Amino acid sequence: MRILLLSAYDAVSHQYWRKGLVAQFPEYEWTVLTLPGRFFSWRVRGNSLSWAFNERECLEQGYDLLIATSMTDLSALKGLVPSLAGVPSIVYFHENQFAYPLSGKEFSSVEPRVLSLYSALAADFVVFNTRYNKETFFNGAGALLKKLPDQVPPGLMALLAEKTRVLPVPVQDTALIKGKSRRGPLQVIWNHRWEYDKGPELLYRVMLALKQRKVRVLFHLVGQQFRYIPEVFEQLKNDCGDLIATWGYVDSRQAYNRLLQNSDVVLSTALHDFQGIAILEGVAAGCVPVVPDRLAYPELFARQFCYPDRGNEVDNLARRLTELARLKAHQDLPPAPSVEQFFWSGQKNAYRQLITSAGGSR
Template sequence: MRILLLSAYDAVSHQYWRKGLVEQFPEYDWTVLTLPGRFFSWRVRGNSLSWAFSERKCLEQPYDLLIATSMTDLSALKGLVPSLAGVPSIVYFHENQFAYPLSGKEFSSVEPKVLSLYSALAADFVVFNTRYNKETFFNGADALLKKLPDQVPPGLIELLASKTRILPVPVLDTALTKGESQSGPLQVIWNHRWEYDKGPELLYRVMLALKQQNVRVRFHLVGQQFRDIPPVFEQLKKDCCALIATWGHVDSRREYNDLLQNSDVVLSTALHDFQGIAVLEGVAAGCVPVVPDRLAYPELFSGEFCYSDQGNEAANLAEHLAGLAGLKAQQALPRAPSVGQFCWSEQQGAYRQLLTSAAGSR
């Protein structure tokens, strides 16, 4: 089977998914095209233009299946490269623009939402990584269609529902290597992009509260950084330096894995997570998850691992972490839940069925 795989905004999580997909099915003949994960507004609108005229020869080859990430402007690409219109297609949603929190600094436009809706309608199969991702997309798309003034065809949401599947971004099986808890302070890893949507303000308030309460805890603040880092990080470093054991991006995968295996807790303070791969990797390495009782997390973990966002969320989370620090002092930390069901060894069969069904759907 010849498969064309398009990643139009090849951010880290998108790379993780597409590389895993290709590696798991070496028997297929893969052609992969990617575009850098930068200049978001231009990339989501311009990827069809970029590819249709710079990669035309590649796109016009005979394929049995086309797989595109949700950032791909699939409807326009099929129009600009007519031969693609006859190829069965899958669009995979790592996230959706309807549920993405706004910083207040971006250019406000409905276009990314409309483009993702068009791409979903242009595909034969639409796949989401979690139920939360699917539901927020459908609710957002339905609300958007109701705002349009006229000439909106009926039944579009039902049409999308009829071709929708849910398959997670699988975690590599090599991540399932649990470490041993060490004595001393509670070791907490926060391993996310250093951007506003990962909740650094909440992280700051929690760390400040734990410092004031003299809780025995150390934080490993790691993750991908960009040119513009929210200023709260510098304030956090200044005010909470005594609690920080690791600061900044860890380049070595081996060092990162060691850090996960030597941590007790993997923490999310996110305003949005459509699956939370970083958290799943931490749990696979033996960390206890501490995650918000919202977003995709209630699908992944039972309530004992979730902190409430009702009332004072920072106080709730600080209390949760302080409790775990006390349990560690008593050598009574809970065991990390199993996430084996999210690994490639468990998900490969479902992915294979999707690929073969899609390729034979026309």
């Protein structure tokens, strides 16, 4: 089977998924095209134009299946490259623009949401990584269609539902590296992109609360950084520096794995996580997850691992970490939950069935 794989906004999580997919199925003949994960507004609008005229010879090679990320403008690409119109296609949603939190600094436009809806309608199969991602997309798209003034075809969401399924982004089996040192203060790793949507404001307020309460806890604040870093990180470093054991991006995978292995807790303060690969990798390494009970996390973990965002979220999270610090002091931390169902070894057959079904759908 000849498969064309398109990643139109090739951010780290998208790379993680597509590289894993290609590595797991070497029996297929893969052609992979990617575009850099920058200039978001232009990328989601312009990827079909860029590829159709910069990569036309490649796109016209004749494929048995097309797999694209949800950032790909699939409807326009099929129009600009007619030979792709007859190729069975899958669109994979790592996230969706209907539930993506706004920073207030971006150009406000409905276009990214409309484009993702068009791409979903143009595909033969639509796949979401979690039910949360699927439900927020369907709720957002349905609400948008109701706002449009006229000539909206009926039954579009029902049409989409018939070809939609949920398959997580699988975690590499090598992420299973359990083995803990249980001495000393509670070790918490916060391993996310240093951007507003990962909730650094909440992280700062919680760390400040723990410092004021004199709770024995050390934080490892690591993750991908960009040209602009929210100002709260500098404030956090200045005010809570004595709680910070690791600061900044860890470029060695071995060093990062050791950090996961030596941490007790993996923490999310995110405004959105459509799955949470960084959290799953931490849990695979034996960390106890401490995650919000909103977003996708109740699908992944039992409620005991999810802190409530009702009432005072800072206090809720600070009390949870304080309790875990107390348990650590008594050598009584709970075990990390199993996440092996999210490994490639647990998901490979489902992906194979999807590819086989889609490849033979026309």
